[in-house]
Amino acid sequence: MNNENNLKVIEKCTIAARGGMTLLSQEEVNMMMEVGKGGVHELFRKCCLAVLNCDAKEDDAMAVLERYPDFDVTLIPRERGIHLRFVNAPAQAFVDGKMISGIRDSIFSVLRDIVFQSTEKGEGHYNLEESFDITNFVFEILRRGEVHQYGAEPNLVVCWGGHSINRDEYQYTKDIGYQLGLRGAHICTGCGTGAMKGPMKGATVGHSKQRIKDGRYIGLTEPGIIAAEAPNPIVNHLVIMPDIEKRLEAFVRLGHGIIVFPGGVGTAEEILYLIGILSHEKNKGVPFPFIMTGPKESAEYFHKIDEFIRFALGDEVADMYEIIIDDPEEVAVRMMAGMDAVKLYRTKNRISYYFNWGLHIDSSFQFPFIPSHENMASLALYKDRPVEELSASLRRAFSGIVAGNVKEYGVQQIREHGVYKIKGDKDLMEKLDDLLQSFIEQKRMKLPGSTYVPVFEVVR
Numbered sequence: 001m002n003n004e005n006n007l008k009v010i011e012k013c014t015i016a017a018r019g020g021m022t023l024l025s026q027e028e029v030n031m032m033m034e035v036g037k038g039g040v041h042e043l044f045r046k047c048c049l050a051v052l053n054c055d056a057k058e059d060d061a062m063a064v065l066e067r068y069p070d071f072d073v074t075l076i077p078r079e080r081g082i083h084l085r086f087v088n089a090p091a092q093a094f095v096d097g098k099m100i101s102g103i104r105d106s107i108f109s110v111l112r113d114i115v116f117q118s119t120e121k122g123e124g125h126y127n128l129e130e131s132f133d134i135t136n137f138v139f140e141i142l143r144r145g146e147v148h149q150y151g152a153e154p155n156l157v158v159c160w161g162g163h164s165i166n167r168d169e170y171q172y173t174k175d176i177g178y179q180l181g182l183r184g185a186h187i188c189t190g191c192g193t194g195a196m197k198g199p200m201k202g203a204t205v206g207h208s209k210q211r212i213k214d215g216r217y218i219g220l221t222e223p224g225i226i227a228a229e230a231p232n233p234i235v236n237h238l239v240i241m242p243d244i245e246k247r248l249e250a251f252v253r254l255g256h257g258i259i260v261f262p263g264g265v266g267t268a269e270e271i272l273y274l275i276g277i278l279s280h281e282k283n284k285g286v287p288f289p290f291i292m293t294g295p296k297e298s299a300e301y302f303h304k305i306d307e308f309i310r311f312a313l314g315d316e317v318a319d320m321y322e323i324i325i326d327d328p329e330e331v332a333v334r335m336m337a338g339m340d341a342v343k344l345y346r347t348k349n350r351i352s353y354y355f356n357w358g359l360h361i362d363s364s365f366q367f368p369f370i371p372s373h374e375n376m377a378s379l380a381l382y383k384d385r386p387v388e389e390l391s392a393s394l395r396r397a398f399s400g401i402v403a404g405n406v407k408e409y410g411v412q413q414i415r416e417h418g419v420y421k422i423k424g425d426k427d428l429m430e431k432l433d434d435l436l437q438s439f440i441e442q443k444r445m446k447l448p449g450s451t452y453v454p455v456f457e458v459v460r
Helices: 026-032 039-052 061-067 101-117 131-144 167-182 198-209 244-254 265-278 296-313 315-320 328-348 373-377 387-406 408-417 426-441
Strands: 009-016 072-076 083-090 156-160 186-189 217-221 237-240 257-260 290-294 322-325 420-423 456-459
Touching: 039 072, 039 083, 039 101, 101 131, 101 237, 131 244, 156 167, 156 244, 156 265, 167 186, 167 198, 167 290, 167 296, 167 328, 186 198, 198 217, 217 244, 244 265, 257 265, 257 328, 265 290, 265 296, 265 315, 265 387, 265 426, 290 296, 290 328, 296 315, 296 322, 296 387, 296 426, 322 328, 373 387, 373 420, 387 408, 387 420, 387 426, 387 456, 420 426, 426 456
Parallel strands: 156 186, 156 257, 186 217, 217 237, 257 290, 290 322, 420 456
Antiparallel strands: 009 083, 072 083
16 A cells, blocks of 8 residues: 555554563553654654664655654553554565564564653653763663673674765775674664664674674664664664663763764764763773774765864864774774773773763763754853863754754754854854865765755854
8 A cells, every 4th residue: 555655555564562562551551542742652653653664765854754644553452462553654664564573673672662761660760850860761771672781791882973874985884893793792883774784784794704693783762863863674672762862871881982984963973972971080091992984985074073173172182082094904903902901991990891880971961952042052162161061062062953954853943943053262163164064065964865954054
């Protein structure tokens, strides 16, 4: 059957829960069956649609929702466990009328996380105005997602990068993943396509050659980005974090090292987040391998990133990371050596391998930033501020630009009120403008199939 946009859909389908989501309380069932706009049911519907739309080329969150206006999902409580009934679901999620197994697992991961985060066991149980509780909340979400691996060696590599990179860059991410997989490393990414899928795909081959049958391919996403970066089919542990701040904290506490591939504004946001944390006085001396890498064609991207970081935050900040161009094997060797240092440090200081409780994360990196026009205009982008504070403000600026491009809330803000205005030191704003212009010239701020329209204006 086709919907009104002439897209193939499965008119009706019912699937049974399995694993930890087999049983729900009556209160949880009632909450998930809310009708009308808004509420938990609407959030669950949007996330389910994103998962089912995983193989589509569309990466505009608003467009995805508009293309399937008649899609719906209903929770059906039964004595022997819950079922989900779908109406007008995207056909690419099915084979011969049956939902693909990996997509089905991801659907129930969505249900698990939405239920937990929306009940007294979730946000009602934690004071999310307190830094300590935020970290415990992040830990609990990951524990329910069964991503912690107690007793395992430090071997989880977080990979960041763009979802719409070119073919050469994508192949390079696969080559890196392959080299890591040969060395027994596992992969955690933002769960989407491009630089998030490539390392996982490469690692599966490396794991296969080494007869590693329990490879971990962890995908961390959030409701605001999942439609634009739908989970790729290799992810075998999907976790939906409530917002970008908790998603980023999950990355750095769960992973043992981070590799950054070419990307755009979102990748710059992630880089600034990590630098802001590692530069804090309480984290001095904490080993955390941090490598930026890409094929030779991507050298200019990292040159511009490095230039901006040094100008905004100081040359000493560059000691926190390495830039390695066009050498997948060297990247893997350096990352594994870095994780050996992580193991030694955590063993000596009695910090768990599976979750880095010892890393200090300031509240300015934990509290959600709402990219309203007022909040964007109030960012204090001045070079005389401490490195960790300026990093936090720059990270928020990039977060707002990402929201204006692909997140439903941000897109609506731009439509209603025009572009964001950001301001600060004149020379810093010029460097920021130069960096963003380089992203545009490299086509790293252009959505496939559409012309990029800037969502910000630099006010000097």
